[in-house]
Amino acid sequence: MRVRFDGEEVEVQEGQTVAGVLLAKGIRSWRTTRGGGRPRGLFCGIGVCFDCLVKVNGVPDVRACQRVVAEGDDIRTQAGAELPS
Amino acid sequence: MSRIETADVVVIGAGIIGAACAEALSASGLRVLVVDRGAPAGGTTAGGEGNVLLSDKAPGPELDLAVLSRRLWPQLIESLRAELGDEVARVEWEPKGGLVVATDQDAVGPLAILAEAQREVGVEAVEVTPDEARAMEPYLTEQVAGAVHYPGDAQLQPVLAATALLAAVRARGGEVRGGAEAHSLVFDGSGKVAGVRVGEGTIGCGAVVNACGPWAGHFSVAAGAPIEVLPRRGMVLVTAPLPQVVGRKVYAADYVAAVASSDVDLQVSAVVESTATGTVLIGSSRQRVGFDEALQVEVLRRLARSAVKLFPVLAGVPVMRTYGGFRPYTPDHLPVIGEDPRFPGLWHASGHEGAGIGLAPATGRLLADLMCGRESEVDPSRFKVDRPAVIAEVRT
Amino acid sequence: MRRIVVIGAGPAGMAAANAAALHGVEVVLIDAGAKLGGQYHRQDAVASGDRFAPSALSSDVSQAASAKLARRRFVLAPNVEHVANAAVWAIEPVDGGHRVHLRVGPADGLDRIGRAVEARALVLATGAYDRALPFPGWDLPGVFTAGAAQALAKGQGVAVGDRVVVSGTGPFLLPVAASLIGAGARIVEVAEANAAVTGWLSRPFKAQATGALAGWSKTGELARYAGMLARHRVPYRSRTAVIEAHGSECVESVTVARLDALWNPVPGSERRLEADAVAVGFGFTPQLELALAARCLVEDGFVVVDAAQGTSAPGVFAAGELTGIGGADLAASEGAVAGAAAAKYVGAAVEPPVRAMARVRSGRRFAAALNAAYPVRPGWQGWLRDDTIVCRCEEVTRASLYRAVDERDVGAVRALKLVSGAGLGLCQGRVCGQNVAELADVDPAGFAKRPIASPIRLSELAEEEPVESPIDAEESGRALGVEY
Numbered sequence: 001m002r003v004r005f006d007g008e009e010v011e012v013q014e015g016q017t018v019a020g021v022l023l024a025k026g027i028r029s030w031r032t033t034r035g036g037g038r039p040r041g042l043f044c045g046i047g048v049c050f051d052c053l054v055k056v057n058g059v060p061d062v063r064a065c066q067r068v069v070a071e072g073d074d075i076r077t078q079a080g081a082e083l084p085s
Numbered sequence: 086m087s088r089i090e091t092a093d094v095v096v097i098g099a100g101i102i103g104a105a106c107a108e109a110l111s112a113s114g115l116r117v118l119v120v121d122r123g124a125p126a127g128g129t130t131a132g133g134e135g136n137v138l139l140s141d142k143a144p145g146p147e148l149d150l151a152v153l154s155r156r157l158w159p160q161l162i163e164s165l166r167a168e169l170g171d172e173v174a175r176v177e178w179e180p181k182g183g184l185v186v187a188t189d190q191d192a193v194g195p196l197a198i199l200a201e202a203q204r205e206v207g208v209e210a211v212e213v214t215p216d217e218a219r220a221m222e223p224y225l226t227e228q229v230a231g232a233v234h235y236p237g238d239a240q241l242q243p244v245l246a247a248t249a250l251l252a253a254v255r256a257r258g259g260e261v262r263g264g265a266e267a268h269s270l271v272f273d274g275s276g277k278v279a280g281v282r283v284g285e286g287t288i289g290c291g292a293v294v295n296a297c298g299p300w301a302g303h304f305s306v307a308a309g310a311p312i313e314v315l316p317r318r319g320m321v322l323v324t325a326p327l328p329q330v331v332g333r334k335v336y337a338a339d340y341v342a343a344v345a346s347s348d349v350d351l352q353v354s355a356v357v358e359s360t361a362t363g364t365v366l367i368g369s370s371r372q373r374v375g376f377d378e379a380l381q382v383e384v385l386r387r388l389a390r391s392a393v394k395l396f397p398v399l400a401g402v403p404v405m406r407t408y409g410g411f412r413p414y415t416p417d418h419l420p421v422i423g424e425d426p427r428f429p430g431l432w433h434a435s436g437h438e439g440a441g442i443g444l445a446p447a448t449g450r451l452l453a454d455l456m457c458g459r460e461s462e463v464d465p466s467r468f469k470v471d472r473p474a475v476i477a478e479v480r481t
Numbered sequence: 482m483r484r485i486v487v488i489g490a491g492p493a494g495m496a497a498a499n500a501a502a503l504h505g506v507e508v509v510l511i512d513a514g515a516k517l518g519g520q521y522h523r524q525d526a527v528a529s530g531d532r533f534a535p536s537a538l539s540s541d542v543s544q545a546a547s548a549k550l551a552r553r554r555f556v557l558a559p560n561v562e563h564v565a566n567a568a569v570w571a572i573e574p575v576d577g578g579h580r581v582h583l584r585v586g587p588a589d590g591l592d593r594i595g596r597a598v599e600a601r602a603l604v605l606a607t608g609a610y611d612r613a614l615p616f617p618g619w620d621l622p623g624v625f626t627a628g629a630a631q632a633l634a635k636g637q638g639v640a641v642g643d644r645v646v647v648s649g650t651g652p653f654l655l656p657v658a659a660s661l662i663g664a665g666a667r668i669v670e671v672a673e674a675n676a677a678v679t680g681w682l683s684r685p686f687k688a689q690a691t692g693a694l695a696g697w698s699k700t701g702e703l704a705r706y707a708g709m710l711a712r713h714r715v716p717y718r719s720r721t722a723v724i725e726a727h728g729s730e731c732v733e734s735v736t737v738a739r740l741d742a743l744w745n746p747v748p749g750s751e752r753r754l755e756a757d758a759v760a761v762g763f764g765f766t767p768q769l770e771l772a773l774a775a776r777c778l779v780e781d782g783f784v785v786v787d788a789a790q791g792t793s794a795p796g797v798f799a800a801g802e803l804t805g806i807g808g809a810d811l812a813a814s815e816g817a818v819a820g821a822a823a824a825k826y827v828g829a830a831v832e833p834p835v836r837a838m839a840r841v842r843s844g845r846r847f848a849a850a851l852n853a854a855y856p857v858r859p860g861w862q863g864w865l866r867d868d869t870i871v872c873r874c875e876e877v878t879r880a881s882l883y884r885a886v887d888e889r890d891v892g893a894v895r896a897l898k899l900v901s902g903a904g905l906g907l908c909q910g911r912v913c914g915q916n917v918a919e920l921a922d923v924d925p926a927g928f929a930k931r932p933i934a935s936p937i938r939l940s941e942l943a944e945e946e947p948v949e950s951p952i953d954a955e956e957s958g959r960a961l962g963v964e965y
Binding site: 040065 | 513515520525526527528566587588589590591610611613620621622623624625626628629630631632633636637638639641730731768873874875876906907908911912936
């Protein structure tokens with residue numbers, strides 16, 4: 001199964017979460033905060049903290065630790081607050 | 086700080102109205118104690134959107150009060166800044182204007198008539214074409230039939246505003262006491278208010294101001310001077326932080342009718358605005374359910390629908406929070422500001438419903454003027470306590 | 482129809498669902514995860530199958546036999562509908578019970594299916610999440626909660642770093658370290674802020690005999706973890722914590738320090754450790770929002786329950802970490818009691834589950850001893866500096882929080898949030914609430930009130946949901962409390 005992360009094709013397995021995919025690739029952060037532009041990635045890992053937000057198929061504010069990848073997902077880093085496209 | 090044992094005035098209720106009254110009274114040189122059974126600015130004030138609106142009021146006494154208040158807010162913030170510094174005077178004041186939008190042709194006529202009447206009393210109300218409206222608010226629905234722009238509408242953050250006013254009261258030698266419930270009044274031999282029982286003790290004072298908001302009716306009963314102030318519940322949805330989507334306070338034309346309604350049933354009309362932190366607030370609902378706090382999903386659903394109708398882009402945006410409050414409602418929709426004819430020394434300042442934030446400075450000023458025997462800028466007679474809608478039967 | 486709703490499919494929720502189902506009640510078991518088990522029995526999401534699902538039983542056994550098996554092997558009973566990947570976003574009181582609103586589908590997606598299920602009895606088993614204490618640098622990528630490290634290792638087969646420091650308090654740090662080792666990480670050090678586990682690690686059985694932790698059925702399990710850490714030569718230090726993380730874009734190193742009895746760092750004891758990840762866990766915070774939405778009484782941070790796990794709200798039962806932090810075994814026992822009580826509440830013939838009730842009583846005694854041995858001490862507040870973030874969502878620093886409290890004399894949560902911004906972000910104070918309340922010296926209870934329990938997109942909220950199994954108000958009039 002394949003998804004795209006910031007345009008780059010990534011091989012993934014069924015059942016993996018977006019955070020699982022990114023961390024396995026050694027990617028630690030995929031969002032910046034809207035105040036200080038600080039890097040953020042996974043923190044609580046169980047859907048509580050909303051730090052690991054990512055854009056999936058044009059929809060922002062998706063928790064990477066909760067979202068299970070699906071074939072062809074277009075996953076993108078999120079900069080601050082974004083609107084759905 | 087030592088606790089005040091006696092005060093010139095005890096203000097009951099540390100919400101925006103109590104804070105504004107206390108600020109105005111302390112500015113007049115009076116020693117003021119503000120008591121609240123909960124925490125300051127934690128009730129209706131914390132459940133509001135921070136409306137400082139001219140647009141939603143038809144010509145009449147409430148609009149007069151609103152016009153005065155709109156003029157006073159920036160002056161008051163400026164004087165707080167001089168007195169307390171920038172940080173405490175930070176209230177997120179945004180004179181951003183309002184845009185009232187009619188999404189169907191039928192609503193255009195009544196909106197224009199209201200705007201015309203408002204212009205006659207000096208409110209700036211500019212009719213704009215659908216194209217102009219969409220140029221002002223690029224994310225607005227394409228279904229605009231007509232709109233009116235109100236440059237005078239403004240917004241602030243109510244809890245910041247109330248706490249800033251209370252800080253001024255403290256800086257002038259007054260006190261703000263949370264967790265202190267006022268039970269009843271104490272009278273002197275002539276029947277005039279001489280004190281108030283708070284918690285375990287009694288505080289001697291020359292006057293008591295009932296600024297309990299939606300609970301003003303309750304306190305008035307405890308004080309032996311019942312007034313007709315009832316709770317009307319309102320809910321607000323808060324989205325996740327967003328980039329700038331809504332520039333002004335944007336609301337649907339039917340909001341004005343909902344504000345003026347006395348209906349017990351649920352009324353929902355879209356009021357949409359961004360806040361300084363990027364969230365979008367979505368109001369407004371009005372419902373008379375007593376003090377019932379239970380969540381009603383139907384209310385949230387209708388708020389969501391009305392907001393998406395005005396701003397379709399919001400459809401994909403997460404709502405992260407909802408909050409609600411009880412607003413103090415009077416049967417004739419006018420605030421109660423003045424001395425109770427039954428008990429000299431007992432004053433009321435309540436009944437502002439959803440407009441308390443906007444009307445606070447003028448309410449404080451009017452109350453202080455009346456108490457100090459000064460000429461007031463607005464006619465106090467329409468807000469007086471002894472009117473049929475507020476006192477069903479005058480008891481002595 | 483006799484039907485109950487159970488929210489949360491960890492040890493408590495699964496046990497509750499089974500207990501009710503075995504009394505012939507239809508159960509709707511709702512959970513956010515794709516597979517059963519919750520955080521404790523976190524299943525490998527990439528592996529196929531679900532070891533707790535009814536299909537895990539061989540298909541040729543009869544329903545009665547499978548019910549028997551379910552009782553023994555902890556496999557879900559067949560009359561339980563497991564609703565996976567579901568976010569319960571609101572609980573609404575209705576006549577005679579509650580309406581549970583959920584969205585089912587890919588997490589935070591736009592195309593989730595809306596459902597609204599009514600039931601006269603609810604079992605809340607929403608569990609708890611790790612408490613992270615703030616310190617300078619805790620918002621750098623590479624700082625994780627211990628639960629995150631655990632979930633990624635067990636559920637995704639990924640280690641959160643190559644060189645990991647585990648810092649926090651309580652025996653849960655050991656399985657976290659073990660999972661990390663299992664996923665291929667090197668543990669640089671395990672820092673336990675309290676003292677108790679040290680003696681335990683070197684002389685586990687002696688410590689057990691001292692009484693504080695007597696009767697712990699997990700002794701063997703923990704001894705295994707301890708053995709594993711010893712084999713991997715993992716330094717284990719008590720009265721020690723990570724008090725700062727360093728790095729520009731990511732964690733590159735950390736400072737650990739010895740702590741005094743109140744958790745103030747001992748001057749001069751600081752050591753710098755090279756590490757690319759920190760896993761932090763200072764106990765657990767219960768997920769209270771749904772219990773509060775159902776108007777359950779909460780005291781000292783936990784839902785108050787009676788002997789039948791009944792809350793103060795009629796027809797609402799609670800089990801597991803919601804009622805007190807006590808671990809998986811206690812949670813499962815409480816779940817069994819709650820499920821039976823919920824079944825009785827909707828009219829099933831139920832004998833008091835005396836054995837489970839006895840396990841609950843002894844489990845609570847043990848949990849109380851354990852919680853007393855691993856408290857959070859106030860000295861952590863001294864780890865922070867003025868510019869340390871206290872609310873991660875809204876990037877509120879300690880200095881601005883203190884300013885709000887001092888200059889505006891804010892004395893309660895609602896105003897504190899609106900004045901400081903802390904707790905107003907997407908996590909709604911889940912991460913910062915307890916910490917901010919302690920820093921500002923206000924009652925933390927207000928942070929847990931979240932009528933919208935999980936974000937819902939406006940288009941979803943706008944949609945009408947058909948109400949399933951609406952409550953017959955007349956029937957519900959007969960409902961009585963459960964007393965044994």
